[in-house]
């Protein structure tokens with residue numbers, strides 16, 4: 017039976033795991049290899065004798081140089097960074113307070129309101145951008161970072177609220193009651209007891225919100241028009257695909273550089289993040 | 300220095316009437332224990348005293364003040380929760396200091412009080428640890444420490460020992476008792492463990508379905524239960540009950556059913572006399588039965604068949620069938636009892652209890 021266990025482990029664990037890892041990582045590999053592949057190799061026909069799609073013998077930084085010097089890529093990065101950070105911050109603050117209220121304050125219709133907020137999160141952005149564009153125009157926000165900073169929270173706040181609500185509900189309410197007997201007001205009990213305990217939850221909500229706004233495409237495409245206002249996903253795709261010509265090298269270089277901040281954020285907070293997802297605080 | 304007075308206290312959750320017309324005077328320095336089966340409203344009463352639950356009607360006074368509308372922090376109480384509710388992100392020291400910090404004590408005073416409490420409870424060595432690095436018993440001490448550093452007027456305990464293993468529970472019970480003797484702070488203690496209730500309480504309140512059944516010193520409740528519920532709830536193994544008929548017989552009174560035929564001792568005859576020709580519930584505690592000798596009068600003993608013999612070492616429990624009833628007797632450890640053997644058991648006439656079958660109150 018023990019020998020049986022070894023092959024079982026291979027068949028049911030290692031091999032599926034390897035396949036899974038391969039599937040997940042291959043696009044990244046493809047992105048990296050394309051970003052450093054010289055044009056001559058990129059546009060070589062598949063039936064040429066020295067065609068080698070998965071490897072390059074002459075890696076080059078030319079595409080990255082082109083991206084940074086010939087396009088507005090660094091401006092886009094900066095725009096995206098500012099927009100993602102500010103909208104995440106707004107959404108986190110609102111989400112934390114709203115989540116706390118829904119989880120802890122027993123006001124009428126709290127349950128219905130919670131469900132309602134979740135439902136708004138389910139409204140597809142492809143529908144929501146139509147009325148939103150009207151609002152953006154009325155407030156003359158079009159083509160400014162504010163158009164995104166103020167519209168991203170429409171889907172980030174419900175998301176953060178929902179996540180934080182679940183997290184707060186998992187914290188034993190005795191902790192707070194004890195703090196209130198100890199002499200803390202409701203607000204202080206939240207500040208000194210509940211929020212520090214909820215840090216993993218807040219971090220995972222923040223990471224999610226940051227990633228969502230970093231990668232957001234539709235609003236950025238619709239609300240911004242001038243090249244120097246654009247975010248990375250829109251900038252890269254609109255400036256590096258001209259007509260039906262794909263500048264694969266710089267495109268992939270843009271994708272690569274654009275995903276670095278998100279990857280950094282994830283790896284930096286990964287421990288808290290996992291703790292936040294698996295949740296639960298013991299009293 | 301505070302008594303707690305509860306007047307006509309009621310609590311309704313939408314459907315459930317959890318606490319019904321509770322009246323209670325808890326004296327200064329008293330250790331009052333609430334005991335009762337699950338769901339009887341003990342916790343709800345305690346939480347209303349703490350201010351964590353609103354009062355539907357009635358009054359609660361702490362000291363001289365009506366506290367109904369005071370928030371928990373202004374009631375000058377401390378509470379120990381069943382799950383300890385230690386702040387997981389703070390060290391033991393900070394856990395204990397939190398209440399003092401919130402009340403703006405100065406640093407030196409906080410340090411002094413925390414160290415004092417830590418010495419009393421023997422947790423001086425863990426002050427810088429986090430709660431998750433402590434064992435259950437140590438956490439319990441920290442929770443106690445957090446309550447005592449504030450020198451509150453009243454301690455509230457909600458089943459503080461129920462998460463501990465049996466041995467530790469006994470040990471902490473003794474320590475709680477000592478602590479109370481040392482500090483003399485008024486305490487209200489909720490438990491469903493009758494041993495805790497009997498050993499800790501200066502007085503005990505027995506509750507059922509939101510209604511106070513009886514209030515009194517532990518032995519008073521044990522020896523003179525006010526009704527069938529209290530009689531059956533306190534004591535382990537529980538009191539034996541048996542439905543009997545009361546009859547007059549050659550100058551005295553007799554109770555009888557299929558298996559019993561006992562004389563009612565003269566001191567009780569007056570009260571039992573009103574039930575001649577009617578039924579009563581007769582109660583006798585297992586330890587008030589013993590194996591009869593030749594000297595025992597026939598009308599204070601009865602015949603029984605032994606069903607089960609449990610030898611516990613300190614005593615032996617006999618499960619008996621007596622007529623249609625079953626009874627338990629606690630007899631000496633080496634009692635000569637065999638399964639399915641017949642035995643004669645003598646009743647301690649001073650410890651017989653009678654209850655009205657309709658109202659369930661003691662006769």
Ligand SMILES: Nc1ncnc2c1ncn2[C@@H]1O[C@H](COP(=O)(O)OP(=O)(O)OP(=O)(O)O)[C@@H](O)[C@H]1O
Nearest residue numbers: 312313315317336337338339340341342343344491
């Ligand atoms: N927040 C609440 N909402 C509705 N009903 C409640 C609430 N809290 C308690 N109850 C009900 O009130 C009654 C008394 O509950 P309580 O918690 O006081 O019981 P308890 O005596 O402490 O029991 P236990 O020994 O199990 O802790 C129960 O029937 C319970 O279901």
Ligand SMILES: [Mg+2]
Nearest residue numbers: 341342343457
């Ligand atoms: Mg309870």
